[in-house]
Amino acid sequence: MLDIIQLLPDNIANQIAAGEVIQRPASAVKELLENAVDAGATEIRLIVNDAGKSLIQVIDNGKGMSETDARMCFERHATSKIKNIDDLFHIRTMGFRGEALASIAAVAQVEVKTRRPQDELGTFIQIENSVVLKQEPCACPAGTSICMKNLFFSVPARRNFLKSNASEMRHIVDEFIHVAMAFPQLFFSLTSNGQQLFHLEAGNLKQRVLQVLGSQYSSKLVQVKEETDYMNIYGFVGKPDAARKTRGEQYFFVNNRYIRSAYLNHAVGSAFADLISKDSFPLYVLYIDLDPAQVDINVHPTKQEIKFEDEKIVYAFVQAAVKHALAQFSIAPSLDFTLNADIQQLDAVNKPFTEQRKETLSGSQLFKTFTQSHQAHKIEPDEKSELKHWKEFFTAPKTEDISIALTQPEGESNTGFSLYDKPAAHQLAEDTLLLQLHTTYIIAATQSGFLLVHQQLSHERILYERYSTAIHGRQVATQRSLFPVTLTLSPPDAVLLSELLPDLAALGYLVEPFGKDSFVIQGTPADLPQGNEKHSIELLIEQFKHFSSDVKFSRREKLVRCLSRQQAIKAGQQLTQQEMRSLVEELFTCNTPNITPTGSPTYIEFKEDYLDRMFGR
The missing domain is CATH 3.30.565.10 (Histidine kinase-like ATPase, C-terminal domain)
Structure with a gap:
């Protein structure tokens, strides 16, 4: 054999x-x-x-x-x-x-x-x-x-x-x-x-960081430098105002070797915990030097993933070094003892505390309750107590006090819907008055109840379907700028934007190369407000670079999702009656009006029978 x-x-x-x-x-x-x-x-x-x-x-x-x-x-x-x-x-x-x-x-x-x-x-x-x-x-x-x-x-x-x-x-x-x-x-x-x-050109560390990331960070870097017998750490972190909503420029080097480490990334993030919002990411370029015997760099073929002999010590050291650097440069939060000028206008500061005023206050039953020995628990009978009107806080307001009423529209009643089936469109009557709540939600009456519409998520769904249609054939109209804006990017971002130019053109953006790492924004989508074109493109590139999803989307899909999220009207924006009506009506012309591309609900419907049950009717 x-x-x-x-x-x-x-x-x-x-x-x-x-x-x-x-x-x-x-x-x-x-x-x-x-x-x-x-x-x-x-x-x-x-x-x-x-x-x-x-x-x-x-x-x-x-x-x-x-x-x-x-x-x-x-x-x-x-x-x-x-x-x-x-x-x-x-x-x-x-x-x-x-x-x-x-x-x-x-x-x-x-x-x-x-x-x-x-x-x-x-x-x-x-x-x-x-x-x-x-x-x-x-x-x-x-x-x-x-x-x-x-x-x-x-x-x-x-x-x-x-x-x-x-x-x-x-x-x-x-x-x-x-x-x-x-x-x-x-x-x-x-x-x-x-x-x-x-x-x-050869130079020092800060010069190299600014050469790569861009000179705009010159005033936004805080130096980190700590030395011990076990390990040294040095480099720079960005000030809190340099943090971004997407995972920005973050670099870790161990013994001059670039590494990826979610563990150490968490250490830096925790040092910024009270300085930036939870959905923001700090900028950092940090270098760790330690004995090679304390680290195994041969656990991955590309050597970009390593193992430390004692990860907890390294984590604590990185976190402490960043916190110390931020505190040294007065970046960390501190108590502000400066007196606000508005406080000077208050009665408590302006008017003297006279003897007559003191006698009036000290003679009150409430003052005695809290100052006499063993009396903090005492509650006077209703006829003597100064708190006898507490029930009025919970009395229902009179009907005539309600200044805004929602008019029930005439039309066919609508049935409920499932998140997985396209719901029937809700037709709003012309005389229906829409109400904006907390400048975030829109309340619209229907024949069988009312809708609570989230303005930002709804607009995101509308834009997503509009851009999806445009990028696959029906091009968005472009409004040419009277004064084209020049945009200069870092080399990596310039390479990315060059790749996106054909797809951006389909979405109404007219951007042309203009020499090394520079572009000219000649036009933007016709329905986009003019004047913020540069920031819009920069934010789009940042979102696209760090697009996070478990699903592998195509380049076009990622671009459409990033743009719809970026261009949607935000929570907190005041809307007119016409704007609210247009938003709600356009939402129900979408193929999938009830959820955003990421699966969040765009509105919730409250049925009349459910409202009755809530009030025990």
Whole structure:
């Protein structure tokens, strides 16, 4: 009988490893940038074409490689970082697994030019599908240039799973930012399709943070710096007014390695607990330095998830450091002892407390009740007590005191509805008077009771169906601006907006590129108030970036949901009779008028028989 277990050939083993390490172009960018940092480079340049699908090139001025090392670096598990097993627990470099270059060579056409400063000639190597096609001496600058072409050319099925160029480019920009922010003392640049997106000069940490996030945060950062024997933490948190309603710019670095940690994110959030609303998220860029033996960074192939030996200590330290920083800069809440000018106008301050006034008050029965010994529980009989009129507080108001009455409309009575069936439209009579309650709800009488309509949720449903129709064919009318507004974004947001431009055009937004990271807003939807176009686009991008849902929605669906939520009239906005009537009538022309896109009810119907039962009739 033949044996059935056999060793995989190296090229197949490398492709399997590539499936774990190189999941998309951004994965290769991360590995190559980290290798350049480990090589001691002071200048690192990243060049990509077609979002990395056709070209990814990293050029550095590091220490380079000898001819033998240049050949060996593409072998499986070849690394210069680990000599024995103990080294695994004291890792301070970025790339150490020894799989990245071998994996890249298995799924792309790779060309390497490298030279050490002490060598006269460098080495050129060309590899395809893990096979060395060419190796020869060459003239090149000191350092290393690695060029990846046609990613996944040997695995067409994997290439088919890649997203659009704009989407893949966003991931590349994210990985670039993670490495660039970890090493502010190095120069980084990113060029895409011949256009330079980033040019980050070497500098200090605050300069790098502002280079990446934008100079608008210059006055909104609070420095964090705490040092102990166990760990050090430094960096910046945003002031409370820099918090956003969506998960904004949040970065954690442990030993200069970007990580994702919901646990540490909660620690920062708890430090801001009394400073920002519960639905807001603080900005932070925090760096933790601690003994590598206290952290395991090899629990995930991308090394972006790590485990601490003692998570509770790290959590408490992060929380305390952020709180201390906020308190130091007078950001934390404190008692305000300054006297409000309005208080000076009160009778208690203005008028003196005369002896006559004192005798009048001290002679009252209520004063004696609370001041005489053992009398705090005493209640006088009705005829003597000053509280004898307490029952009047609970007396029902007279009918004539009610200033607003709801007129019952004439028309057919409506039956109840289920949340899962389209309810019958409620026809409002022309003379029906609508009432706005707490500038949030609209009360509308019906033949069989009344409706309690939530104005914001109802408008969200109306806009959602309108935008859904527009983005799938019937384009929204655009109102051109008399004075177009220029919008400048950070490079990652500029890449995202470029991706959304065709869909925004269908929704009535006319936005055109205007040089590097800038756009001109030429027009907005015709029914949108003019004058706030810039903030509207910025908020839309922020919501879209951090769209949270358990369901994987398409880009268009996410855009429609974000826009309908953003443009809906908010609770607290005063509405006229005509506006309320239009809102209610338009709500019942929707295909699904009773719930929002997220499943919240837009209105509640109170039937007459239910009202009767409430009053025992």
